[in-house]
Amino acid sequence: MDKKLEPIVKAVQSKFGATFEEFRDEVHLFVKPEQIVEALTLLRDEQNFELLSALTAVDYYPQETPRFHVIYQLTSITKNLSVQLRVPVNGTSPKVPTVTRVFGSANWRERELLDMFGIEVEGHPDPRRLLNPDDMEGHPLRKDFPLGYEEPQFTFNFDEIDLRKPYAKE
Amino acid sequence: MTQIEEVSLDQYKHLVSERALTGETMLLNMGPQHPSTHGVLRLLLELDGEIVVNCIPDIGFLHTGVEKNMEAKTYQKAEVMTDRLDYMNTMGNNLAYVMAVEKLIDVDVPARAQALRVILVELQRIASHLVWLGTSGLDLAAMSMFLYCFREREQILDIFELVSGQRMMTTYIRPGGVWRDVPVEFEKAVRDFIKVFPKRIDEYETLLTKNPLFIDRMVDIGYLSKETALSYGVTGPSLRASGVDWDLRKARPYCGYEQYDFNVPTRTEGDTYARYLVRIEELRESLKIVEQALNKLPLGPVRSENRKFVPPPRSEIGVSMESLIHHFKLWTEGFPAPKASIYSAVESPRGELAVYLEGDGGPKPMRVHMRTPSFDNLGVVPQIVKGYLVADLVAILASVDIVLGDIDR
């Protein structure tokens, strides 16, 4: 871990009771969903982490508690450091509070979270789907959503796939 | 299929001002197919006469499902999909993904491969800025810029074809190094380009930089302040034109960038003209890096020796039994990655391009997330466009330099 990062990690640990782990000189801090807005405000105002680089989630499907980890990657330009905060969220009715008041870029990123994972964001000013069509059912990046793979047409199955394919009429 | 659909205002009520609901301002759809939107972007504009009151982007028309598709392929085969995200910066996308994989599986890269990577990525940066210059010239009705810029770009694409066989989607940079060594004509081709290009940049500058019409359309338009830029996650030339000196090549050097001597152009005005000047300067700086890297190109292997993760060269397979077995295992099964996650970033022509990669012990990635710069760069456009004319909106969109493949993934 970078020497300058140690006091920051200690501050977050002591204030929120967060655990952390390290992998190849990256630091991941685990926080609870209720604490995330306060943690981000603390890091932005007192520790100069001005940039929210990424906001995404991971789905650990067969495992139900926690099923999702929501990931916030912060970068500090003045100190040249970065830290990652992870929020474990359950599978049944996943919810996370919005951070749009702390960082403006979270607006679209949380809409993407809603669209792709179905994680509800409490207090978001504009909760609509972002990338998929509005009338789509399901959330694509969950592990139990099928890929939608179409079999390649070889000579032995060419005709049966040809009959199934919805060609356009005039 | 061709009936007229009633579009209700309900889903946008919370985003437009109250004047739209009474009919005082007009809602105009700048649809997905439009010559000036640089791709399939739909903008819903609320106009008071000619002045833009609100701008609501609607994206997702190029959504490709890349992140989900990469979970179904092995690490090597998934790299093919990364080229096609930001299609102006194909080598850079490959580099971002490959650096993430190399950090995850802890594989070293030889020095010659690093130098080749730097040369090709900087040439790609020049090609991307040339397309930006050509298309923004086209948007502002300077049509000859388009033809001049594409003439230079053809020279760069010829170099890519020499090296990898493909003009755009090369997949030349692979985990462990590069695909194969460059042919003998490579050095001469790059030196010819270096000799010709500086005069061409001067030509573009004489056409545009002091042109009074250009200055009229670009100065004091689309002001982006430092605080707004940082809050909205803007990176790249747009951030540097607003006064923040942040370039990942200098702050967190990768691929041997610390050996090369170059400047990072920064400006403080934050308007469209400043963004234009920053990118023109970057063309010159990238050319300096290419020249230095070519002069210092070391000899040696172009691929790592770690055969558990990197396939052996074809010449070895006919001779050695272990190479044959390694090749077989790598192409049928793939290599196992540790059960951990990393986040690795590079500097693309548009900003910070990063990959969040999580492995689960098997040969296929469990989660790949690409943090693309154009997503946040477009997110800030509704804030900087308020109060300007529709013609200025076109100039602002051109200066922010978005690529829809990056946004919609």
Added chain:
Amino acid sequence: MGVEQKLGDMGVVTTTLESVVNWSRTNAMWPMLFGLACCAIEMMSAQAAHYDMSRFGMELMRASPRQSDLMIVAGRVSKKMGPVLRRLYDQMPEPKWVIAMGDCASCGGVFNNYAIYQGVDEVVPVDVFVAGCPPRPEALIHGVLTIHEKVKGEKFKDLAVK
């Protein structure tokens, strides 16, 4: 020898109405700007000075569907874009042709998943498929010449059935 020689000296040319109509259709076919993704950049390269497409009659790219007769679908078509594509195709006046440029428009390309149409012929009827990812500008020009061949061979009685 024969009728053509004698009439040609007097400044008269004999031909069929079909060949005149087809010749005029091929020599000034205006494509509609429908660049979606990476193939659009190669289409722009084909229009630029190095591989010039205006020598084949495609001088301008009109953005409006009402003023064009060829639609070059360049790039991947997502499920959200499909209805837009169909509506633009319906707005083009007859006669109209479609070139599916690139692998993603022909068959879904590299992307075999929930979000991309596996071949744009699920949305509009296609005349010529151009393969490549992205196809070289010369390949696109070859596709355009193939459409010219196809149009030169069209007969009125086939068109009347539509």
